[in-house]
Amino acid sequence: MRPLFPKRAVVTAGMPYGNKELHFGHIGGVFVHADTYARFLRDRIGEDNVIFVSGTDCYGSPILESYRKLEKNDSIIIQDYVRSNHIKQKEALDDYEISLDLFAASALDKAADVHNEVSATIFKKLYKKGALKKLKNSQFYDPEFKVLLNGRQVVGKCPIQGCSSDKAYADECSLGHQYMPSDLIDPVSTLSGLKPEVTDVTNWYFDLEAYLELLKERNDYLRLNTNHRKYLINTIEEFLKKPCIYVKKDYAEIVTTLQDQLPSFEIDEQSNKSSLTLVFHTLTQREAAQELLSSHGVQYRTGKTLVPFRLTGNIEWGVPVPQVDSDDTPLTFWVWPESLWAPISFTKTYLMEHGEAEDAWKDWWNSKDSMVYQFIGEDNIYFYGIAEMGVFMALQDYDSKITPDDGQLQLPHLIANNHILFLDKKASSSSDIKPPMAKELLSYYTPEQLRIHFLSLGLSTKSVSFMPKPYIPGADPKAADTVLKEGNLLTNVFNRLVRSCFYTVQKYYDSKIPEGAITPSILEEGKNAILDFERGMYNHEFHSLTYLLDTYIRNANKYWVNSMKQAESTGNDELRKQVLIDSFHSVRVTMTLLHSIAPTGCEMIQAYLHADKEIWNWDYIFEPLTFFLDSNVPMEYLEPKVDFFKKHESQFFI
Structure with a gap:
């Protein structure tokens, strides 16, 4: 059975901070994957049914x-x-052919006005729903600079x-x-280099702990x-555990003497053997226990759990x-929560800029016919996988559900x-090891070479190292550049097949193209590749798509070389015709599958074929190439x- 895709889709990519250009991790870790999927969806469900948004945070x-520091x-x-x-970020995205419908900025231009309005509406709705609470919390204060x-x-x-x-x-x-600021170990102010003092401030918090059971149910x-x-x-499940404290066993005797004073807890015997694991029912109980243990000099660490957001x-x-309160002092949103709903703001901005009504965004975010796909990095799973889901469930009009009704925020x-x-x-930009900037890499590789390589890394299963040869100290000049492995499939194998087809025809x-039927085995191989590719894309298994393409393209090239060699050596024109018919079919299948990964090269093939743009439309995915051609119009002459x-110009000297 073929997978079902939504009627409409919003694709988002993580928002880069506005204090830097894009480095390779932004492009290779998130944007290329999001763009590939957005491009595929445009072909699969129609370009008018897909909106791809992101923006500067x-x-x-x-x-x-x-x-x-700059000031x-x-x-x-x-x-x-x-x-x-x-x-600069937008320029880098354009250089990598990231096809965003809108790359906005949360504080600039029309998007800023819409974002401020959306943020206010969400806050008021959460407040009215009773999902917010005002808490005093600790905040660090630099006594030398006299600032929070x-x-x-x-x-x-x-x-x-x-x-x-x-x-x-x-x-x-x-x-x-x-974690709460008071739990940070060995804090140092970056302004003065001194240990900061701690003072109390009042802020609004989302009661994330109240959604614990719903989040467990949803997971x-x-x-x-x-x-x-x-x-x-x-990863989400790790945060949905009860609040706990890990105490070194050196302090076990003190814990025993304090047992009657501590809030009710259990000891997890199955947990870390080097520590006692004290498990509490609520965060408030754990905080009380922390205070008591600290007053008796007990050293401890806390476990992952939900804290007020x-x-x-x-x-x-x-x-x-x-x-919303008479005693409110002017506050601003913490950056993380407002960045979670920024894609809603950007979707609304995009639609309004294209003449749609103010509430048109709801057709994309509140409809069961639509799906929002958010591409993120693993460091942000807590915010998107837990905090966002809790907030979005709270924004439903009635009782919160893990599968919202149609018309509610999905x-x-x-x-x-x-x-x-x-x-x-x-x-990372904030670590000792600085990543290369995205634009720098284009001094050594083409965008298409990098796009297919980043997809091949298999980041869906594990962390993988990017190893560009020009950046490897002391690299052997004769050694292969691993970054070019997948790119060679394009610049060498597939490029050679397409050129050979054009030169021969x-x-x-x-x-x-000569008239005739495609060989059944070639037709079946193409059909299987299409179905496997569609399934892999549905499951966002991007690395498997590059393996599939590698096998299919190499098989097609092998068929061309062996069969055409036989046709030429024997002067068999019928065999030559059949090989050309079959190979153009393989080109048609490959270019359609590859379109979301290497769009420029594929669209160049389409232009030289004089093929109708419907060749990208998956409604016609099983149609032969001749379906998209005018039999009276010859193909463009290939010089x-x-x-x-194309290879990068620097690679011609390797």
């Missing part, structure tokens, strides 16, 4: 911190700083047991773990009934929060990729040494 402490030497205002990076510190202005060690993050900030680490449902990636479901902060540069389908490493190490048959899939 303009707010947040990383931008403020970068701007603070010392420049008079640029923060809006212009963000805009300059937004423009936000996000990236504080660094320390993550308090979550077993966390391998290389850097932790005020209330989240680089791996996406969430179980996803595991049994959907094609969500198993590691995504397992902070919605607001006191940073002036942010989306304004509507005031829950997106998440496609989370593992880390793409650089030379076997995790690289124009030499012998006046640039028109010698014209390539449909």
Whole structure:
């Protein structure tokens, strides 16, 4: 049975911060996968039924911190700083042929106005639903600079047991773990280099813990009934555990003496053998236990669990929060929650810019006929897989459901990729190992070579290293560049097959495909490749698609070489005709499957064939090439040494 696709789809890709250009991880880890799927859906369900949006994340402490450092030497205002990076990001996306319908910016132009309005509407609805609570929480304060510190202005060690993050900030680490600021280990202010003080501030929080059972129910449902990636479901499950504390067994005697004073708890005998695992029923109980243990000098770490999801902060540069209480002080949204619904804002902006009504976005986000596909990195699973799902369930008009009714805000389908490493190490703009910028790579490779290579890495199953030879210190000049393996399938094998077909048909048959039936075995092989490709795309198994294409293209090329050699050596014109008919069919199948991965080369083939654009339409996927051609119009004449899939100019000297 063939898979069923939605009637309409929104595709989103993670939003890069507005303090930097795009590096290879943005492109290779998220955007290429999202673009490939968006392009496929346009062919599969119709381009008018797909909206692909993303944008620059303009707010947040990383931008403020970068701007603070820049401001010392420049008079640029923060809006212009963000805009300059937004423009550079858009240029990089264009260079990689990322076909976004809208690449907006949360603080710029029409999208900013729409985003502010959407954010206010969501906040008011959550407040009216009773899903928000105002809490006093700890925030770091730099006594030397006499300012409250936000996000990236504080660094320390993550308090979550077993966390391998290389850097932790005020209330989240680089791996996406969430915790209260008071739990951060060994905090240091990035402004003064001193240990910051802790003061109390008041903010609005989403009561995420209240949605724990629904989130568990939904995760179980996803595991049994959907094609969500198993590691995504397992990662979400880790956060849906009861609150716990890990205490070194050196302190076991103290814990025993405090047992009657501690809130009710159980000891998990199956957990970490080097520690006592104290399991509590609620987060409030765990917090009380933490306070008591700390007062008696007991060292501990906390486990992953749901904590209240902070919605607001006191940073002036942010989306304004509507005031719903008489004692409200002006606040702005914390960057993470408003970035979760930013794709709704961008969808609405795109539709309004194209003359649609203000509520037209609901046909895309609130309809069971539609699906939202969100491509993210593994560090963001907590925010999208848990916080977003809780917030979106709370935004339903009536009782929250894991499968919302038609007309209610639907829950997106998440496609989370593992880390793409650089030379076997995790690289990021905030780490010691700096990643190459996306535009830099285009000095050595073409966009299509990089696109197919990034898809082949198999980030759906594990973290994989990107190993570009020009960046490997001391690389053997004679050694192969692993990045070119999949690209060679395009520039060498398939390019050679397409050229051979064109040169032969124009030499012998006046640039028109001879009449005749496709060999049944060739027809069947093409049909199987189409169905397998469709299934792989439905399951977002992008690496399997590159393997499938590799096998199919090499088989087609082998058939051409062996059969045409026989035809030429014997002067058998009937065999030559049959090989040409069969091989053009293989070209037709390949170019249609490859269209979402290497669009420029495939569309060049279409132009030289003088084929109708319906050749990309999957409603006609099993039709032969002649279905899309005018039998009276010859193909475009192909000059010698014209390539449909080009190598990078630097590769001609290798």
